[in-house]
Amino acid sequence: MEHKRIKAEDGINLTVITDKRYKTTVTSVSFIAGEGERAAACSALLTGVLSRSCRKYPSLIEINRALDDLYDAQLNADSRHYGLSQVPVFKISSLNNRYSLDKTDITGGCLDILYSIIAEPCLVSGAFDEKVFESEKQQLISAVNSIINNRSNYALFRCTDELMAYEPRFSQRFGSLKTIRELTPADVLDFYYDVIKNAPVNIVFVSSEDDPRIYEFAEKTAEKLGKRGDGVVTGAEFRQPGKRMKRKIEKMPITQDVLCVGCALDGDYRDGLGAERALYGEIFSQNPTSRLFENVREKLSLCYYCSSIPLLDLKKMIIYAGVDGKNRKKAEAEILKQTELMKNGVSADELERCRLSLKNDILSLCDSPSRTAAWYASRDLHGLELYSPYEFSASLDQVTPDGVVRVAKGITPYFTYVLEGDSDVEN
Amino acid sequence: MKTEIKEHFDRITQEKYYSFRHKSGVSVLVSPNAYSTASAIYTSDYGGSDVSFTYNGKRYDTPRGIAHFLEHKLFETEDGGDAFKLFSKFGADSNAFTSHRATSYTFTSTVGDFYESLKILLDFVHHPHFTEASVSKERGIIAEELKMYDDNPDNRCYYELMKCLYKNNNVRYDVGGTLDSIKEITPELLYFCHRVFYSPDNMSLIVSGDVDIKKITDIMDKTVPAIRGGRVVKLKVTEPEKAYKKLSVTETEVSSPLFGFGIKDKMTVSKKLTRRKSVALSVLADMLLGESSEFFCKNYESGLLTGGCDVGYSCAGDHAYLSVFGESEKPFTVKKRIVNVLEKALSEGIDRYEFERCKKIFYSNFIYSTQNSHSVAHTLLSFYQSGDDLTKYPALLSGVNADFALECLRELYKKERTAFAVVKPKNKEEK
Numbered sequence: 001m002e003h004k005r006i007k008a009e010d011g012i013n014l015t016v017i018t019d020k021r022y023k024t025t026v027t028s029v030s031f032i033a034g035e036g037e038r039a040a041a042c043s044a045l046l047t048g049v050l051s052r053s054c055r056k057y058p059s060l061i062e063i064n065r066a067l068d069d070l071y072d073a074q075l076n077a078d079s080r081h082y083g084l085s086q087v088p089v090f091k092i093s094s095l096n097n098r099y100s101l102d103k104t105d106i107t108g109g110c111l112d113i114l115y116s117i118i119a120e121p122c123l124v125s126g127a128f129d130e131k132v133f134e135s136e137k138q139q140l141i142s143a144v145n146s147i148i149n150n151r152s153n154y155a156l157f158r159c160t161d162e163l164m165a166y167e168p169r170f171s172q173r174f175g176s177l178k179t180i181r182e183l184t185p186a187d188v189l190d191f192y193y194d195v196i197k198n199a200p201v202n203i204v205f206v207s208s209e210d211d212p213r214i215y216e217f218a219e220k221t222a223e224k225l226g227k228r229g230d231g232v233v234t235g236a237e238f239r240q241p242g243k244r245m246k247r248k249i250e251k252m253p254i255t256q257d258v259l260c261v262g263c264a265l266d267g268d269y270r271d272g273l274g275a276e277r278a279l280y281g282e283i284f285s286q287n288p289t290s291r292l293f294e295n296v297r298e299k300l301s302l303c304y305y306c307s308s309i310p311l312l313d314l315k316k317m318i319i320y321a322g323v324d325g326k327n328r329k330k331a332e333a334e335i336l337k338q339t340e341l342m343k344n345g346v347s348a349d350e351l352e353r354c355r356l357s358l359k360n361d362i363l364s365l366c367d368s369p370s371r372t373a374a375w376y377a378s379r380d381l382h383g384l385e386l387y388s389p390y391e392f393s394a395s396l397d398q399v400t401p402d403g404v405v406r407v408a409k410g411i412t413p414y415f416t417y418v419l420e421g422d423s424d425v426e427n
Numbered sequence: 428m429k430t431e432i433k434e435h436f437d438r439i440t441q442e443k444y445y446s447f448r449h450k451s452g453v454s455v456l457v458s459p460n461a462y463s464t465a466s467a468i469y470t471s472d473y474g475g476s477d478v479s480f481t482y483n484g485k486r487y488d489t490p491r492g493i494a495h496f497l498e499h500k501l502f503e504t505e506d507g508g509d510a511f512k513l514f515s516k517f518g519a520d521s522n523a524f525t526s527h528r529a530t531s532y533t534f535t536s537t538v539g540d541f542y543e544s545l546k547i548l549l550d551f552v553h554h555p556h557f558t559e560a561s562v563s564k565e566r567g568i569i570a571e572e573l574k575m576y577d578d579n580p581d582n583r584c585y586y587e588l589m590k591c592l593y594k595n596n597n598v599r600y601d602v603g604g605t606l607d608s609i610k611e612i613t614p615e616l617l618y619f620c621h622r623v624f625y626s627p628d629n630m631s632l633i634v635s636g637d638v639d640i641k642k643i644t645d646i647m648d649k650t651v652p653a654i655r656g657g658r659v660v661k662l663k664v665t666e667p668e669k670a671y672k673k674l675s676v677t678e679t680e681v682s683s684p685l686f687g688f689g690i691k692d693k694m695t696v697s698k699k700l701t702r703r704k705s706v707a708l709s710v711l712a713d714m715l716l717g718e719s720s721e722f723f724c725k726n727y728e729s730g731l732l733t734g735g736c737d738v739g740y741s742c743a744g745d746h747a748y749l750s751v752f753g754e755s756e757k758p759f760t761v762k763k764r765i766v767n768v769l770e771k772a773l774s775e776g777i778d779r780y781e782f783e784r785c786k787k788i789f790y791s792n793f794i795y796s797t798q799n800s801h802s803v804a805h806t807l808l809s810f811y812q813s814g815d816d817l818t819k820y821p822a823l824l825s826g827v828n829a830d831f832a833l834e835c836l837r838e839l840y841k842k843e844r845t846a847f848a849v850v851k852p853k854n855k856e857e858k
Contacts, residue, residue, distance in 0.1 A: 021461055023794055060728060064719035068784050072791035099440070099794050135728050142733040145682035146754070151578050253680050256574040288511035288521065298509070301567035304575055322575050356518025360537055363463035364520075367799035421578075 001366055002210075003376065003388055006218070011228035012201040014218045015376050018210050019366070023099065025107050025207040026373040027114055027214065028091040029221070030381060031199040032231050033191075035084045036168075041175025041183055042191035043079035043086040048136035049128055049188065051077035051090070054116035063113070070109045071095045077117065081173045082381055083313030085233035088195065089377075090118055093370060096208050107207070111217045119224045121192070128185040137180060144174050148252070151419060155258035156309070156318055159417035162248055163262045163316050167236055170314070196224075200231035202380040206369040232383035235313045238266050241414030248415075253422040257328050260417040261319040261335050266410035269312060269382045275395045276403035281310060282354035283346050283404060284338070285319065289353060291338045296321060302331045317411055325421055332416060342408035346401045355396050362393040430644065437818035442797055444807060444817065445640060451651040452628030456811055457643065458635040458803050465541040465636025466804040467534060469548050470812075472631075473497075473624030474528040475602030476745075479662040482623050486662070490611040491597075492569070492604020493620050495525040499565050500617060501532070503556055510551040519544040527598050528744050529812060535801050538637045542646060549632075549650040555621045557614035566609055573603050580681040584752065584850045587675040588687035591846035594671035595664035596746050626656025631811060635803040663745060668693055669843040676849045683733060684851035686758035688765050691844045692740075692747035698814055701742060705813075706789070706823055707832035708740040708749060708839065714777070714785040715768050716751055722768045731755055731764075742813070749839060757857050758849045769840055772833065782829035789824055 001019040033043050057063040067073045073094035080087045092110045100106055122129065148154045157172065164170040174180065203221070205214040241264045267273055285292040285308040296306040306321035319339070323331045365371040366389050375389055432447040444458040475495055479488045502510045502523070514521040519536035521544075532552050536544045576582045589599040603609075634643060670691050695701045716722050716738045726732040737752040755761045796806040810817040 023798055059724070061719065061721060061724040064724065065784065068719050068788055072788040095791055095794050099791075101439070101790070132728075135730055138730045139727075139733060142683060142754070146734070148680065148682055149580050149685075151575075254578040256571060256578055287515065289515045297568060301564040302571075304568055304572035322571055324571065324574070353512075353515040353518070356540075357515060357520065358518075360464060360518040360520055360535065363537060364535060364799065364801065367462045367464065369798075 001372070001388060001390070010222045010226070011230050012203065012218060012222045012225065013380060014203045014205070014214070015380060016210060016214060017204070017206045017372055017376060018208065020208050021367070022206065022208040022369045023096055024093055024369050025096055025110070026091065026093045026205070026369045027111065027217075028089055028204045028373050028377055029114065029118060030087050030089045030202045030377055031195050032233055032381065033086050033088055033195045033199045035086065035234060037171040037175045037179050039086040039191070040079065040081065040171035040173060041179040042188050043088045044140055044174045045133075045136060045180065045183060045188050046192055046195070047077040047079050047088045047090070048140060049133055050117050050121055050192075051075060052132055052136060053122040054113070055120040055122055056116045057113070058122045066109075066113060070104065070106050070113075071100065073106065073110050073113070075113065075117070079173055081171065082233040083235040084167070084169045086171070086173070087233065087381065090114060091373075107211060108213055111213055115217060115220060119196070119221065128189055130185060133185040133188070137183070140174060140180055141177060144177055144180070151252070151254055151256070152258050152305075152320060152322060155260050155417065155419040156320060158250065158419070159260040159262050159318055159415070160311065160314070160316070162417055163318075163415060164236070164314060166239065170236065197226065198228050200228060201225065202377060204373045204377045204380065206373045233313065233381050235268055236315055238315045239264060241412055245413065246415045247418075249418045249420050251420050251422060254419070255421055256322045257325050257421050258419040259321050259323050259328055259331055261332065261339075261413050262415035262417065263317040263319070263339070264412045264414060265310060265312065265315050265317045267312065267407065268315070269384060273403070273407055275392065275399050276407045277310065277312070278358055279351065279354055279396065279399050280342070280404050280407040281308065282358050283350050284308060284342055287354055287357055289350070291342065292319070292335065295338055296331055296334050300330065300334060302327045302334070306331070306335070319413075328418065336413055339411065339413055342411075343405060346404050348401065351399070351401055351404065355399065358396055359393045362389045365389050432640065435816055435818040437821055439821045440794060440797070442818050449627070449632075449644060449647050449651065451647060451653055452626070452630075452655065453647065453651055454631040454811075455643070455647070456631070456633045456807050457638065457640055458807055459637065460635060460800065460803060461637055462800040463538070464535050464800050465538045465634070465638050466800040467541075467545055467548055468531050468633040468804050468808050469533070469552055470529050470531040470631045470633070470808060471552075471625050472529055472629045473620070474526050474530060475600070475604075476527040476597035477624070477661050478597060480623070481660045481662065483657040489616060489620065490604065491600055491608040493612055493616060494530050495603040496565065496569060496609065496612050497617055497621060498523045498525045498530050498532075499569060500557055500562065501552055501555055503561055504551060505554065505556045510547060513547045513551070514544055517544050525602050527602055531808065533804070541636060541638055542642055545643065545646050546650055549647065553625065553652050555618060557617045559614060562612065562614050562617065566612070569603060569609055570606055573601065573606060573609075576601065576603070580679055580685055580850050581752070583677060583679060584685045584687045584848055587677055587848035587850065588689045588750065588846060591672040591675050591848055592670050592689050592691045592748055593746065594667055596666050597664070598746050623657065623659055626654055627651050628656055629659070631808075633804045633808045633811065635800040635807065666746070669841075670846040672846060674847050676851065678853045679850055681850055681852050683754055683756050684758045684849050684855070685754050686752070686761060687848040688751045688762055689846050690749045690839055691846070692742070692749065692839050694745065694747060702813075702815055702823060703827055703831070704835045705740060705742040705747070707827040707835050710782060710785050710789055710827065711777070711832040711836055712738050712740050712749055713788060714781055715772055716765060717785070717788075719785075722764060726761065726764065731757060731761060758851070759857050762847050766845075769836065773837055773840060777829050777833055779829045782832065786824055786827075790821065793820055793824070
């Protein structure tokens with residue numbers, strides 16, 4: 001695998017990664033588009049509206065069929081949030097040209113569509129089509145409402161809301177229903193012009209070979225969008241929690257409770273502890289030999305899943321498990337105990353096992369163009385030194401048990417959120 | 428006896444694999460490739476649907492969920508440890524999964540550590556260790572897993588549709604069993620079912636990666652037990668041609684109604700015809716109802732459909748059906764429109780160019796499914812389980828045409844074979 005970064009003066013960065021083994025090509029374009037709830041709602045609506053049509057393909061059916069003609073190229077436009085920043089991402093994945101059966105230029109066609117989606121929106125008398133806009137608004141409202149359909153995701157969503165309630169600049173990725181409902185086509189068009197004029201842009205291209213058309217694409221995009229400043233996503237400040245655990249319980253007629261333990265996490269992407277933190281996650285919860293899996297699930301038989309996710313941009317971590325109501329207190333006590341025990345040290349054996357497991361996972365990542373693109377995009381968006389997954393893998397060798405303990409000591413549980421099942425529900 | 432190794436190769440995609448039967452009776456498929464990791468899947472032909480069978484001539488009816496219970500319990504080793512720990516010494520990522528027709532154990536590791544991990548895989552699957560205490564403990568974990576799926580509205584919608592389509596086929600039941608049925612599972616039953624279904628001649632090994640076949644067979648020679656299983660016959664159920672129930676409406680905590688529309692298909696005797704039909708109906712279903720269809724785009728734009736639509740034709744051993752799953756505030760209106768699309772296609776015919784365009788989607792999906800060692804292994808397993816050759820898929824796809832697909836749809840679509848399942852919020856009716 002080879003990578004190169006072209007840091008352009010115009011604020012549009014291009015990273016190109018090539019590996020001869022790749023059968024597919026991924027191109028992603030990310031904009032760092034502001035903070036807060038309004039930006040989140042605008043960003044979510046904008047990605048929906050733009051991916052529905054463009055000047056060349058003015059309707060959903062035309063765009064979808066054009067993508068099918070390019071051997072089912074996949075266009076994904078969605079809005080993500082990194083810490084406090086909202087990031088609309090436009091991504092297209094397709095087969096490499098060598099798999100074309102009829103000499104279709106798949107890569108060229110995909111780059112044309114991606115450019116058109118971003119830079120040539122379908123406007124009616126200088127505005128977004130009212131019908132398309134309203135339809136996307138309804139789709140977005142449904143997407144926000146449907147978060148409850150996945151119980152553990154919903155619990156994580158609600159727990160994050162509660163953990164970040166003190167920070168007015170924080171927003172979940174879609175914004176609130178109220179804000180979405182209030183937005184007009186003109187609001188989102190203004191947001192679009194602001195994004196393409198000012199937002200820092202990162203382009204990532206992953207393919208089997210260094211294709212000259214990606215440079216043409218970057219140049220054309222830069223020409224159209226114009227100069228802008230460089231920038232990176234904004235993380236939340238670390239906030240020291242109080243000494244007492246806080247608690248919130250919400251009810252839903254489900255058979256299994258979802259327990260979330262929210263923690264403050266003292267650290268960030270630039271503290272030089274990336275490898276230590278990755279190993280902490282593996283030893284604590286990500287691996288089938290992890291502390292949580294072995295104790296909460298295997299020894300005490302309290303749950304089917306028990307894991308944790310770091311929200312490093314928010315300086316938080318959430319531990320979550322699906323448990324029977326009658327076992328909830330026991331599970332919570334064990335999770336807190338295991339979180340504390342991590343501060344006392346990790347064995348050389350578990351460190352070594354988890355190091356190998358992570359290295360294996362990183363190798364798998366390198367086999368996937370899509371995961372590789374996400375790796376480099378994230379490093380770009382955080383303004384981190386551009387190193388390859390292989391280099392990160394090598395850095396894991398330097399991690400000592402003390403380094404993992406250092407990460408563990410920066411993690412403080414302080415909030416419990418429970419999505420509580422209704423006891424009347426029959427199993 | 429010399430092992431006969433057969434090479435399978437597709438000229439268009441350059442996909443290649445080798446197949447042979449190991450002397451123990453295990454069927455082996457190896458796909459050589461240059462990915463950074465290597466994967467193996469060891470599968471017993473014993474799944475959640477196999478509750479009734481004869482073994483050496485005697486009939487057995489077992490509680491639901493044993494195959495899945497075994498999947499959980501086999502990881503436990505005799506010394507009280509578990510196979511996860513053994514794999515983790517080599518950094519291998521191990522897992523297992525149970526379907527209605529089979530149970531699989533898998534790992535992905537670096538190419539260098541592949542052979543050590545393979546020894547672990549082939550060993551632990553053949554060395555069960557169950558006690559009353561450990562079975563009781565696992566019951567608690569599995570109960571939580573079942574509850575998790577029960578709380579999942581998509582899962583509920585899928586099984587509600589299966590319960591409508593099928594009267595007797597076990598595909599209508601959750602692979603993992605029920606909270607009651609798992610209470611009946613004992614160490615003795617687990618040992619018995621392991622003996623019946625985990626003999627080498629009932630197993631397959633799929634390997635993908637930069638590996639050496641000779642080394643694999645050497646490890647198999649030393650690890651796979653030289654035992655022949657008894658005579659097992661899975662008891663087939665008879666299934667009426669028409670759907671068992673036309674409609675199911677379930678209420679749960681869900682944002683807006685989810686729906687599943689299905690058409691139950693008759694199984695075809697000829698395997699070759701089944702393969703062609705399966706490919707043709709998959710393409711046609713996508714063309715008529717998938718994301719580039721007029722049906723989807725119009726109904727998405729109008730807001731009738733929320734999000735995507737999951738359309739497909741599924742054919743797995745003893746059952747086959749066409750299905751459409753999605754989300755809509757007006758599921759019954761969607762159902763009417765699905766039926767209209769199908770009936771219009773049958774009365775007016777279909778566009779041949781559109782059909783050829785949709786074939787590109789399936790060709791692309793095939794290439795995507797061979798993008799890393801893990802997905803190659805899973806794709807190979809899926810083809811193997813259907814009795815198909817992965818390398819023949821591109822030619823098979825290329826060979827189906829619109830006329831044949833329409834003929835298949837004509838045979839499939841009968842009103843009495845259709846069913847509809849809705850999972851909706853409480854007290855919410857379609858206006």
